[in-house]
Each structure stands twice: as C-alpha cells, then as structure tokens.
Amino acid sequence: MVNKKTLILVCFVCLCLLLSCGRKKDTARYDDPGKPAYGDMIITGSIGEPSNLIPILSSDSASHEIASFVYNGLVKYDKDLNIVGDLAESWEVSKDNLSITFKLKKGVKWQDGKPFSAHDVMYTYKVTVDPRTPTPYSGDFKLVTKAEVLDDHTFRVTYDKPFAPALISWSASIMPRHLLEGKDITTSPLKRKPVGTGPYIFTEWVPGDRVILTANPHYFEGKPCIGRYMMKIIPDTATMFLELKNNSIDLMGLTPLQYVKQTDYPAFRREFNRFKYLAFSYTYIGYNLRHDFFRDRRVRQALAYAINKQEIIDGILLGQGMDATGPFKPDMWAYDGSVKRYEYSPEKALALLKEAGFRRDADGVLRKDGRPFEFTILVNQGNVVRIQSAELIQRRLSAIGITMKIRVLEWATLINDFIDKRSFEAVLLGWTIPNDPDLFDIFHSSKQGPKELNFIGFENREVDDLLVRARHTLDRGERKKYLDRLQEVLAEEQPYTFLFVPYSLVALHKRFKAAEPAPAGIMYNFIRWYVPENQMRYRSNAAVSP
C-alpha cells in the first residue's frame, strides 16, 4: 500500500511541475513605439521545410525566403516596386539599349570575411547557364550574349536585343565564387550552410524543425536591429494558427476568415498588429479557346457579365480583395484602371448570348443549334477559395440557363492530364503577378506548345505585337503605353474572366516596430524593424543547437 501512495504522490508532483511551468503572461504594453535597439528574435512559421539554400537550385518558397535574408542580388525592388541598387552602386544602360554596366558597391564582404567582387557576379552567371546545373531559372540569363568583368567592381552584360526584364533579372542571388568555383554545385555544403553577403548569417538548421539566422554585424547597409530570425516548420495550418494565438510565433499570413473573425478579439489585438496589402496574384477563369462556344468573344464577354465578382469578394474573401480588371494589381505602375469593366448584369449577358446564336428554350436551358450550353470547370484540390468561388459562379450561370459542372482535381493530375493535354473546357486558377510586367509567356500565340503557359490557346495579332514591343522597350513611359493598350485588348477580348486580386493578410507581433505595408509587401524594410529594449522577449543570444 505504501507503494501505491508513493506512486500517487510522484504523479501528483509531476503534474504540479507541468502546470507550474506555463509561460508567464506578458504584461508589457506594446503600444509604446520606444527607441530602436539591437536584439530579440522574430519567429515565423512555414508550412514546408526549405529544401536547398542555394536559391538557383530550389523552387520552393521556404528555401527562397531563407535565401533572401542570406544573399543579395545586384538590384532589388524598393517598397513602391521601383528598381534600386542592392550590391550594385549604380548602373548604366548603353545608348543602344543593348548592354548594362553595373558599378558594384565597394567594401562589401562575404560573411566569411572574403571581399565581394565582380568575379562573383560572373561566376553566378556562368553557373546558372551551365548546362550541368539543374536550375529552373536559366531562362533570362540565357539571353545574355556577352558578360564581362571590366574591373573588380564593374560588370557588363550585353544582349542582342533590348530586353525589358533584363535589369531585374539581376536581382538573382549572387553566389560566392571562392567557395563554389571548380566544385559541383549540386553537392556543395552551401546548400545546407549558405554563405552570402546579406543581412543575416545562417546559423543553424534542425531538420524538420527550424532554421535560425543571426544578424550580420558587418552588413553593408548596417547591422539589422532584430538579432535573430527563426523559421519554425509547422506543416499544419491549424496548428500554426494556434501557435500564433499562443504567442509562440510572431509573424504569419492569415486567411480572410482568420483575419476578419478569428483574430478580432481584445487579447489578440493587444498582442498583434494586423496588416493587409494587395497580394501579387489574381484568380481567373481560363477558357479553352479551341472550344466551339468559347471561341466566340461575345460568349466570353457574356460570361463576364453573368458572374457577380463583388459577391465572390464579399462572400468568400469576406471583403479582403479587389476585383481584377486585367493581369496586374491596382497598385502597380503598369496597371491601367480605365479599361472596360463588366458589371454584374444577366440581361447584358443574355443579350450577348442571343447575338451569338443561343436561344433560351421553354425549360430555361440555353441552346445553340440544339446543343445545350454546358461545360465543366476544373479546380485544384485544397484551394477552398477557388472551389467556393466556382460554386457561386455555378449558381449565377444556372440562373441564365448555363450548366456549369465543377470538377475538383489534385494539382499534378490537373496539370499533367488536363491542362498539358489541353483536354479541358474551363479552369479556375490563379497566376502570380510578376513584379516585372512581362506577360509574353502567358498570352503570346507562340507559347502554346506542350508545357507552355498559353494553354488556353489565345491568339491575337495585336496582343502578340504589343507583348513583343513591351518586352523590348526599356523606357518605362513608352513601355507603359504598350501595356495600357494590351490591358484594353485583354479586357475587350476576355480570354480569361479576371475575377479578383486578394489581399495578403498578415499578423505581426506588436513589439516589432517600423513595419509598414506598401505595394511591395511588408518585408522590404525588415532590417530596419526593431523591438524597443523594454519590450524584448527573447534576450539570450547563445547559439541554439539541437
């Protein structure tokens, strides 16, 4: 019996110990902006684990996020999406618009202390275009006809045609030549221990668990204020949200529901700031233009009238989005807001369909030459917003006598078996909006081959011409003219029904100051974020190891 009692006692003590070590409540008020100070740590969550920290070899967002703290490009975007120098002090475009000469910053050092020079840029170019390097990003660099190192801090590239996206293609991460040259980049230790020129130094990677970076005290733009950066790998989004509510992560992207409803309570607002800015993406319906019905522009316009975009934004995004009028987002310089818009109007839709030869029979079904207007829209599994949008659209279309079936498919199946084989009628998908407004790959008629991206089969002479001109014009004012006309034609032609541009919704712990959303997002000035001395949470600076 004594044994039993001891056992119970031990259990009780254990329980007490467990209960006693709950995190102490932070009573500090975070509303005081305080003074910038060095220290503290930011913890972010990532669904996926980085795969390879040499950015030209990886294509997942977690790897690129870490790499963006460790490496620099020659140029970068500022908060308003203007191109500014990063490792380049300045650059000069030759009179014939064919070559760019970069003047590199002097005194920049790799994180291992070796000086950075134009030879590193040359190496990065060479390794990217090397056929033995399995990189998906060689496309832009392949257009370079000549690359030369003029001196240690001057680098020149030449193209055989003026190429508008050329400058920004040099925002690619520059690799350290002294650590990589002459070695096989695919087996380099740098893929798990990167060495760059960037604001943060790679410190530790616990597989499946976390990646830790530490501020680079010798960073050429000054030492970042936040001492450490930790990416926690949390594969389940519900868990990640709980960790956020539990204050164990500091920064996380939210869904509209989380933003509008689930984080709108005093305790959360006391601890977190919520930000929103337009995301770099839009959602659209793409029509297979080889299909009899969709080949007719009037049918596509009618569908645009028949769909209530505002209803989708209000109902599914809970208001956290803007209607899309074309392939750019409204706060970009390339955006043209004056194009034709399609307000919700079933009457106009029916009138256009009538013009196109459709008749509405007694049973309410639209028919052309006896064939009912029926089609299947494909949506990828797991994207709830897209599936729900499809359901709302289905209802609006059935109101005017069109039967739209929804088929939800796993991503790889959707791409390989339907889109690549062109065996679809319509798809509801999204595009990432590139920072540089080059749409050549998506709308040019030459891009219809297998695996190419004009899978809807859009062919328009004027669009082809505008795309090529815009691509080879470096002057922004002139390029904008072509892009404006391009958006007008796309709005008129409606190869896609452009649905909406969602907001990126972000929660950030209140102790981090100086974060401010801009067209470029919020991370653009990360190295200037700070936590005032009296609000710091993670003070220790000892190295963390497993």
Place this chain on the structure above:
Amino acid sequence: MLRYLLKRLFFMVPMVFGITLISFAVIHLVPGEPGALEAEMNPKITKEARERIRSFYGLDKPLYVQYWTWLKRIVRLDFGTSFATDRRPVIDKIKERMPVTILINLLSMGLIFIFGIPIGVYCARYKDTFLDRSLTSFVFAGYAAPTFWVALLAMIFFGVYLEVLPVSGIKSYDFGEMNVFEKVFDVTRHLVLPVCISAVGSLAGISRYMKSSLLEVLRQEYITTAYAKGLPEGMVIRKHALRNALLPVITILGLSIPGLIGGSVIFESIFSIPGMGQLFYFSVMARDYPTIMGILVIGAFLTLVGNLVADVSYAVADPRIRIG
C-alpha cells in the same frame, strides 16, 4: 523449428521484391514529377530547363531501366540520393527522422499496454456492470473520434487556454542553452500531448482483444477447477486465466513492429513532429521517388519480420503450435 524458420526467411525475399516492384510502378504512375512539380506553371522556368532537370534525375529513361538501376543499388543496401532539391542521401534523411518516431511510438505503445490490458481485464471480470460499459464507451469514443480533432481540442485546451503545455514541436526555442535536466523536462512536456493522444485512439483495440480472450478463457473447465479448489478470485485470474489469455495480445505486439517506424502523417503534421510520417508525406508530395522507395522497402521488410516474430513467439508460447 530451424527448417521452418529458414523456409520462412527464404520466402521473404521474393515477397520484398514483389512489394518493391508494385510500389515502384504505382508511385511512378502518379502524375507529376519531382522538382518540376513546384515549378509547374511558373513563367520563369523554360522548357529546356525542365528537360535538363529530367535528364539530371534519369527520368527520361524508360521505367524498367529506372527500376533496374534502383534495384541494382538497393541490393547493395544503397538507398540512393533524394530527388528533393537538397540531394541528400536517402538513408541520412531516414536516420534523422527515425528516432523521434520510434520514441513516440514506443511510449504510446507502452501507454496502450499499461492501460489497455487492465481495462480489458477489468471489463471481463466485471462484465456488463456500469463501469464496464462506461469504460467500453470511453475507449470506443477514443477510437471513433478523429485524431486530428481530438489533437486540436487538446492543443487549444492545454496550450492556448491553460497554457501549461506547448502546442507543437518537440523542443523549445532555447533548447540549446538548457542543462540535461531541463532538456529532458522540455522534451517530456512536448511529448505529453502527442503520446497520450495517439494512445487514446488505440486503447480500444487492445482492451477489446484482452476482454474477449479473457472471457473465453474464463469459460474453460480448468478455471472452474481453480475456483473449486477454493483459490481467491484474484489468484485465479492472475495465475491461471491471464497467462493463457495473453496469447493473442502477443500477436498484436508482433504486428505492431512495422508500425514503430511508420509515423502517422496527420498526427505528425498537426504536432509538427519531424518524424517518418512527415518525411513520407512530403516525399510523396514532391514525388521524391528514392525516398519514398527507401521508406517503403524498410516498412515492407519490417512488416514481414513482424509477422515472422509473431508466428515464432506463438510457437514458443504455445506447445500445440510448436508440435503441429
């Protein structure tokens, strides 16, 4: 006995190859390709680049050639290099994931047996009483409720509301600065929820097995004899009934050997535990064929070994099987 063992071992060889052949075919039939998957629909990735990556991984060769290459490596116990862009040896990836999965599974299996067997014995002994019924309802509720749901509720309650246990992960952020005692304590705290919750779901199986097998034994004549001798009830159950009733439970033990290395995907994702289940899931999503095959081969091998162990331990425990 020895001949029996050898025969069984011999037949395992073609089985393992059969399993690998089928899994290799199935996994390659799934649409999508490694690396290219994430890059799909990205305008910055050219067709040539895609082809280059394909040939880099040897995916441009016919399937049977790929299988043959893989087979030639695997017989030398070389699991190859991962197709994920990290290009690490598969065996390293498995090695770094294995310990945590085995630890959690061992702990939860321990819990299951510690609680499941007594529950089963109690329910058999006091069959159809109120407590029997409520225990049975409890274990079945645990079995029927989806793990992810129970897990999330527990995380909200213990993690966010009470703030006594960490929500996810297995180590705190400052793990490296702790002393040994704190480290053990930290990991223990992190393991409480995952271990308990994974055990709750499996209590039903063991306790039901235990109950039914004990009930059957209790009906035997030698039990009546034992009672007739005037032995106290506890003694009858412990000494005479339980030993015989444990036989089927041994089988289950043998069959759970492969389960030890296969973590649950849903479970490990929810608790952010970097274990085998997650590795397998991510590998499938990234079409990382060598890693998938590596895990499958180890799993298949352990399943067969588990079956063998179960059969052999049967024979050891029960003379009738040994002779027959």
